[in-house]
Amino acid sequence: MAFRIRTEQRVEVPKWLPTATSIGSVIIAFILGGVIFKIVGGKPLQALSFFYQAVFGNWGVFSDTLVKATPLIIIGVACAVAFKMRLWNIGAEGQFYAGAFGASLVVLVPLVPLDSPKVLVIGMMMLMGMIFGGIWGFIPGYLKAKYKVNEIITTLMLNYIIINWNNFWIFDQWSDRGFQMTATFDRVAWLPRLADYAKEVKAFSGVTLHLGVIFGIIAAIIVWWIFRYSRWGYEIKLIGDNPNAARYAGIDISKNIILVMAFSGALAGLAGMSEISGVVHRLQESISPGYGFTGIIVAWLAKLNPFTIIPVSVLFAGLIVAGREIQPTGLSFLLQGIILFLLISSDVLIRYKIRLVRVDKETE
Numbered sequence: 001m002a003f004r005i006r007t008e009q010r011v012e013v014p015k016w017l018p019t020a021t022s023i024g025s026v027i028i029a030f031i032l033g034g035v036i037f038k039i040v041g042g043k044p045l046q047a048l049s050f051f052y053q054a055v056f057g058n059w060g061v062f063s064d065t066l067v068k069a070t071p072l073i074i075i076g077v078a079c080a081v082a083f084k085m086r087l088w089n090i091g092a093e094g095q096f097y098a099g100a101f102g103a104s105l106v107v108l109v110p111l112v113p114l115d116s117p118k119v120l121v122i123g124m125m126m127l128m129g130m131i132f133g134g135i136w137g138f139i140p141g142y143l144k145a146k147y148k149v150n151e152i153i154t155t156l157m158l159n160y161i162i163i164n165w166n167n168f169w170i171f172d173q174w175s176d177r178g179f180q181m182t183a184t185f186d187r188v189a190w191l192p193r194l195a196d197y198a199k200e201v202k203a204f205s206g207v208t209l210h211l212g213v214i215f216g217i218i219a220a221i222i223v224w225w226i227f228r229y230s231r232w233g234y235e236i237k238l239i240g241d242n243p244n245a246a247r248y249a250g251i252d253i254s255k256n257i258i259l260v261m262a263f264s265g266a267l268a269g270l271a272g273m274s275e276i277s278g279v280v281h282r283l284q285e286s287i288s289p290g291y292g293f294t295g296i297i298v299a300w301l302a303k304l305n306p307f308t309i310i311p312v313s314v315l316f317a318g319l320i321v322a323g324r325e326i327q328p329t330g331l332s333f334l335l336q337g338i339i340l341f342l343l344i345s346s347d348v349l350i351r352y353k354i355r356l357v358r359v360d361k362e363t364e
Contacts, residue, residue: 002359007352018303021346025301026315029338037331047331055318063194063209067279068317069310071096071271071288073216075295076302076309077223078267084227084304085240085260091140091155092268093292094162095133099269100276101166102132104182104283107189108174114186121188125273126215133269134262136162141261145254151261159292170285181284191278212274216313219267220306227306236260268292289320297340 034044055065075092082089103125105111112124140154174182191211198205226233239246239253247253275287294316302308316336323332348354 004357004359006355006357007348008355009352010350013350017350021349022301022303022343025339025342025346028342029335032338033331033335036334051318051322054322059203060206061321063207065314065317065321066209066213068320069313070210070212070216070278071275071291072295072298072313072316073213073310074219074271074274075268075291076298076313077216077219077306078264078271079295079299080302080304080306080309081223081226081236081267082260082264083299085236085256087141087144087257087260087264088152089137089140089155089261089264090152090296091136091158091265091292092271092295093288093290094155094159095136095265095268096272096275096288096292097159097162097166098136098265099129099133099272100283100287101162101169101272102269103129103273103276104174104185107185108182108283114188116188118188122191122277125189125277126270129269129273130266131269133272134266136269137265138258138262141258141265144261145257166283167285170283174283176282182282185277185281189277190281191274193278208279210274210278212278215270215274217310219270220310224306232256232259268295294320294336297336297343300343301339 030048034048037044037047054061056062075096078095079089079092106121106125106128107114111128112121114121136158139158140149140151143149143154144151170182171180176183193210194201194204194207196204198207227237235246235251235256238249239251239256243253271291272287275291276283280287298309298312298316302312319332319335
């Protein structure tokens with residue numbers, strides 16, 4: 001007896017299969033990570049236990065995880081918007097930095113008096129963060145729509161431009177006594193944190209979770225509504241699934257490319273604003289440990305579902321938090337890489353049925 005692997009293209013994809021492949025990718029990634037951890041002399045089960053304690057062990061550490069998850073939620077939703085239309089926005093990292101720069105202008109120029117009400121300063125920072133992030137998404141969107149320039153290249157290159165643009169201002173114009181950061185923002189520009197209410201609620205003492213997590217949840221709800229109920233969401237999905245049918249239906253594809261990329265960039269810019277206002281309280285060189293790139297994995301793992309992006313972001317935030325303590329230090333990044341590889345590979349299972357067929361050697 002001999003066997004042969006045969007693939008057959010699926011006519012219809014079972015509803016449970018995308019979720020199953022995502023969960024399977026994570027499980028297999030942790031198993032492979034454990035094997036590698038064992039090879040380098042570690043103790044996988046102890047590491048897994050440590051991971052749980054470092055990420056979910058108590059309310060304090062879980063709040064730290066949610067703080068790390070906040071930009072991932074917003075960026076994951078931003079990437080999902082673009083990916084839904086088959087636009088490969090690899091520039092969320094740059095759009096994150098653009099949003100941080102725009103929000104910083106409100107405080108460092110300043111664009112509004114710093115004795116203004118907190119709601120006005122924070123609102124202006126949100127607006128400027130989204131405008132600058134939107135501009136950084138608009139540029140590759142316009143080039144794609146008008147001149148067919150590959151958005152992967154333009155978004156990737158724009159990452160380096162905005163990061164170095166920020167560094168010029170941080171190191172030279174706005175440097176705080178020669179350090180690679182600006183002066184700390186006035187407290188009126190800080191997003192409220194639970195720790196600010198510790199006098200009223202003792203359980204909030206030392207809890208760093210800030211208002212930005214609400215931005216992420218609202219962004220997920222808005223994008224879900226757009227995808228599910230709005231005409232624009234229908235156009236986005238139709239263009240992504242069948243551009244020719246969309247063109248035949250009279251949908252302006254060029255306009256939608258620009259709008260989707262600008263909207264995606266605006267959301268990523270909001271994530272940048274949230275990080276500098278809610279966490280670091282200044283503009284500095286390293287405000288992102290790769291949120292923009294991790295957000296891409298989050299969006300794919302969630303199968304572009306805005307609500308699923310929230311728990312997936314918490315998982316990856318846990319990898320970031322635990323990765324600071326687990327040795328070797330690159331293990332968390334290794335797991336992210338394995339998950340991404342398995343996700344890409346799992347698309348084969350979604351598109352094709354794989355069968356093991358018995359073949360008679362005499363008739364082969």
